[in-house]
Amino acid sequence: MTFRIALSGLNAASTELEVTGNNIANSGTNGFKESRTEFGDLFANAIQDTANAAGQGVRVARVAQQFSQGSIDFTSNNLDLAISGQGFFVLESPDGTQAFTRAGAYSVDRNGYVINNGNDRLQIYEATAGVGGSTTFNTGVLQDLQLPTTPSAPSATGTMSVAVNLNSSDTTPGIAFDPAVSTSYNRSTSTTVYDSLGNAHTSTMYYVKGAAPNDWDQYLYVDGTNVPPAGQAVGTPFALSFSSSGALSTIDGVAATTADTAAYDPANGAASMTLTIDLTGTTQYGSSFAVNNLSQDGFTSGRLAGVDIDAEGVVFARYTNGQSSALGKVAMAKFNNQQGLRQVGDTNWAESFASGTPQLGEAGTSSFGQIQSGALEASNVDIAAQLVNLITAQRNFQANAEVISTADAVTQTIINIR
Numbered sequence: 001m002t003f004r005i006a007l008s009g010l011n012a013a014s015t016e017l018e019v020t021g022n023n024i025a026n027s028g029t030n031g032f033k034e035s036r037t038e039f040g041d042l043f044a045n046a047i048q049d050t051a052n053a054a055g056q057g058v059r060v061a062r063v064a065q066q067f068s069q070g071s072i073d074f075t076s077n078n079l080d081l082a083i084s085g086q087g088f089f090v091l092e093s094p095d096g097t098q099a100f101t102r103a104g105a106y107s108v109d110r111n112g113y114v115i116n117n118g119n120d121r122l123q124i125y126e127a128t129a130g131v132g133g134s135t136t137f138n139t140g141v142l143q144d145l146q147l148p149t150t151p152s153a154p155s156a157t158g159t160m161s162v163a164v165n166l167n168s169s170d171t172t173p174g175i176a177f178d179p180a181v182s183t184s185y186n187r188s189t190s191t192t193v194y195d196s197l198g199n200a201h202t203s204t205m206y207y208v209k210g211a212a213p214n215d216w217d218q219y220l221y222v223d224g225t226n227v228p229p230a231g232q233a234v235g236t237p238f239a240l241s242f243s244s245s246g247a248l249s250t251i252d253g254v255a256a257t258t259a260d261t262a263a264y265d266p267a268n269g270a271a272s273m274t275l276t277i278d279l280t281g282t283t284q285y286g287s288s289f290a291v292n293n294l295s296q297d298g299f300t301s302g303r304l305a306g307v308d309i310d311a312e313g314v315v316f317a318r319y320t321n322g323q324s325s326a327l328g329k330v331a332m333a334k335f336n337n338q339q340g341l342r343q344v345g346d347t348n349w350a351e352s353f354a355s356g357t358p359q360l361g362e363a364g365t366s367s368f369g370q371i372q373s374g375a376l377e378a379s380n381v382d383i384a385a386q387l388v389n390l391i392t393a394q395r396n397f398q399a400n401a402e403v404i405s406t407a408d409a410v411t412q413t414i415i416n417i418r
Helices: 002-025 383-415
Strands: 035-042 057-065 072-074 081-084 088-092 098-101 121-129 135-144 159-165 187-194 200-209 215-222 238-242 248-251 258-260 276-278 290-296 304-309 314-319 324-334 342-345 348-350 359-362 370-373 375-377
Touching (some): 002 035, 002 057, 072 081, 088 135, 135 359, 159 187, 159 200, 187 290, 304 370
Parallel strands (some): 081 375
Antiparallel strands (some): 035 057, 088 098, 088 324, 098 348, 121 324, 187 200, 258 276, 342 348
16 A cells, blocks of 8 residues: 555656646746646545544646736737736637637738737627727627738828918919919918829919908819819809908808818819818918918828737727728637636637636726737746746655655565564
């Protein structure tokens, strides 16, 4: 019996050495969680056994995973993700099975999918259009995160926002307006607008002081072609009137700060353009001409220039045309008993009966942690503690081996009795 007891101790100490060695081997593995060997003593009791019966040895009760937070190491790759707090990234493997991980070293494959080094695809919640043009996320369905590999569609200019100050001290030009003659107008400014195909066009606005006080004419030209107000003949300006306090009061006799243009045909296959000119903030003060705002809402097509991921896991794509859009939100999962998760290698875990079903959610909500882009979670292995465990396990192994040696000597003594 002594041999069996000591043998159980050798097996337990050997398992502890294996667990400790595995922890040390993975001390540099991102997202790795160390394990701890837990032991239980063995007793084979019957009804008639006395209370001071000898034990039967030891067994490994459990190799318990320790999910404490690892340190956050910053990198230069925006697709490197670290979780600060509770939760796991959700992955889908090539065979369609689901896995969970804390390791966030991701890259992009040739099809634009964001994957880890095992070709598992990162799962997100799809971005959808909400009320008023806002972005919402469909948290009921998971899908692969795929970066766009084709150019984004252009958007034609619909509104031009113009806020200038026209100098009330300017004098009326003495000649008829001609955009080619600089003395026929007081001031001008220009910006770029885009048609439905994403082609750029130069839009220039000329300002001419009227004969009556507080009156100005604004001429709009696109690529050198006059674009009059809606319903007016070519060459007709927008008539601006200001109050005695310098605020814009009417456009073409109507109390408004916006006006529509007639249709402009780019003559390149794109749709005709009808612009809304928003002059909110335009003034006539006794100071020099100034452009306080000049913008428009169109843009040309663009290719992916970069990816940003915020603390809530929202993935933004940045394009070369200056636009950005939300591709989705990184999905996260947690479990009632995360120590019950089944390790499947490559720093991945799989759901088990002991862990319970995954509870999906979003970063920064409920008890889920936040996501740090451009960072990786390091292993939570404490090398110093593991080396102490290594010494302890070695001594336990040696002590149990000594028990076997002693039991062998006792047995040999008994055999030698004559």
